[in-house]
Amino acid sequence: MGHTDTKTRILDAAEKLFARQGFDATSLRMLTREAEVNLASVNYHFGSKEELIKAVIARRILPLNAIRIERLQKIKNIARAEDCPPDIREILLAFLEPTFAFRKSARGAQDFISLIGRAFSDPRDTVRKVFMKMVEPVFQPLFELLCEALPSLPRNVVYLRLNFMLGAMAHSMNISQMCQLIPDGLSFKVDSNTLVEQFVVFVENGMEAPYE
Amino acid sequence: MGHTDTKTRILDAAEKLFARQGFDATSLRMLTREAEVNLASVNYHFGSKEELIKAVIARRILPLNAIRIERLQKIKNIARAEDCPPDIREILLAFLEPTFAFRKSARGAQDFISLIGRAFSDPRDTVRKVFMKMVEPVFQPLFELLCEALPSLPRNVVYLRLNFMLGAMAHSMNISQMCQLIPDGLSFKVDSNTLVEQFVVFVENGMEAPYE
DNA sequence: GTTCGATTTAAACAACTGTTTTAAATGTGT
DNA sequence: ACACATTTAAAACAGTTGTTTAAATCGAAC
Numbered sequence: 001m002g003h004t005d006t007k008t009r010i011l012d013a014a015e016k017l018f019a020r021q022g023f024d025a026t027s028l029r030m031l032t033r034e035a036e037v038n039l040a041s042v043n044y045h046f047g048s049k050e051e052l053i054k055a056v057i058a059r060r061i062l063p064l065n066a067i068r069i070e071r072l073q074k075i076k077n078i079a080r081a082e083d084c085p086p087d088i089r090e091i092l093l094a095f096l097e098p099t100f101a102f103r104k105s106a107r108g109a110q111d112f113i114s115l116i117g118r119a120f121s122d123p124r125d126t127v128r129k130v131f132m133k134m135v136e137p138v139f140q141p142l143f144e145l146l147c148e149a150l151p152s153l154p155r156n157v158v159y160l161r162l163n164f165m166l167g168a169m170a171h172s173m174n175i176s177q178m179c180q181l182i183p184d185g186l187s188f189k190v191d192s193n194t195l196v197e198q199f200v201v202f203v204e205n206g207m208e209a210p211y212e
Numbered sequence: 213m214g215h216t217d218t219k220t221r222i223l224d225a226a227e228k229l230f231a232r233q234g235f236d237a238t239s240l241r242m243l244t245r246e247a248e249v250n251l252a253s254v255n256y257h258f259g260s261k262e263e264l265i266k267a268v269i270a271r272r273i274l275p276l277n278a279i280r281i282e283r284l285q286k287i288k289n290i291a292r293a294e295d296c297p298p299d300i301r302e303i304l305l306a307f308l309e310p311t312f313a314f315r316k317s318a319r320g321a322q323d324f325i326s327l328i329g330r331a332f333s334d335p336r337d338t339v340r341k342v343f344m345k346m347v348e349p350v351f352q353p354l355f356e357l358l359c360e361a362l363p364s365l366p367r368n369v370v371y372l373r374l375n376f377m378l379g380a381m382a383h384s385m386n387i388s389q390m391c392q393l394i395p396d397g398l399s400f401k402v403d404s405n406t407l408v409e410q411f412v413v414f415v416e417n418g419m420e421a422p423y424e
Numbered sequence: 425g426t427t428c429g430a431t432t433t434a435a436a437c438a439a440c441t442g443t444t445t446t447a448a449a450t451g452t453g454t
Numbered sequence: 455a456c457a458c459a460t461t462t463a464a465a466a467c468a469g470t471t472g473t474t475t476a477a478a479t480c481g482a483a484c
Binding site: 117 | 233
């Protein structure tokens, strides 16, 4: 292999194109041209386009989830030790910060994050199911911790609010590079830091809203 | 024409299939088979598949926006007359209620709503641009009203929070019929009414959060 | 009843899709 | 240096895509 591993070249190109054009709109021919590899190598290394999609998602999300789970577990342990409900903001940050940190780290990271936002609402069962399966192990402790932090709320309300957050998050991931709804010709340059800060503030207050 | 207009039969079938399978995954052959019309009739009546997509969106969103704009205008007039900032919850309801009301009205309405949620994050420039253009006339007064209702917040913060809301909304539209992240095998039956109520509570509190 | 435009039909179009095949090239361990 | 498995390469595969064509059918006005 002259430069980079063929497998990772494919993954990188796929990540980029899938994120910017979508899964269906990206043909294996564009993809292999972008990666400068042979057309057949996708099927050779990954078996099929669909398996490639899974691989693209798995490569990034698994280590990311490991970090999130670890942080959530730490919060849970402290709450158990001190025998007091965990802090909401800490829970949110445990989930959000790794995402945004990762987003700024690797080169293709930004592409991947917006890809995640898309997979979240993908119409194809296969893609969404795979994605869901990967997210579940972090969703579950996140949900349980939130329930502990918000003991006055029914579980199904916490569940709804958690989904609101995930939706807002998925959308926010695309804001920066997305064709936006620009009010009055005034386009706001979205700074990544203020985005995170404001997101946490918004969600925290939404989460803590009294149950009417 | 024996039963319904060919054009609307195509629109109905397209609305249904686009929402459930996505734009790309729905071929014109499935579509025309579902609509029980001839394959060529799509190109005859709409020119192309892409124009059909636009038509599907426009048919529902234009009247919906008219209602929302009217309600927003009414709020604005009252606020002007009484010389006091408008109420946030009223603003939110002016935007949300027509959506959910419509969702329960027509038969294909539910499909359309989830289709909207998808168009909102569609990777293709064409689809998203068209959708954005249709949403803009309601986004603008909504944004301005929110700024008036939240005078202590910088405009770009209001802008961000509004986007959070739209993201949460787009996602929530798919919750009911979506393959969900089911925590602990406990699947919550999502009641449409509590969904709306909780959504308003969540967003209202998020919007009103103090600017840190 | 005939004529004319609008609509529908079936068939064919070229382009592209993901995948497979076959052969050559490359690298690895002995 | 040889033999062997892995990887790359080019070409062809069968199937599907959106779109177009050209003939058939329909519906109303005259």
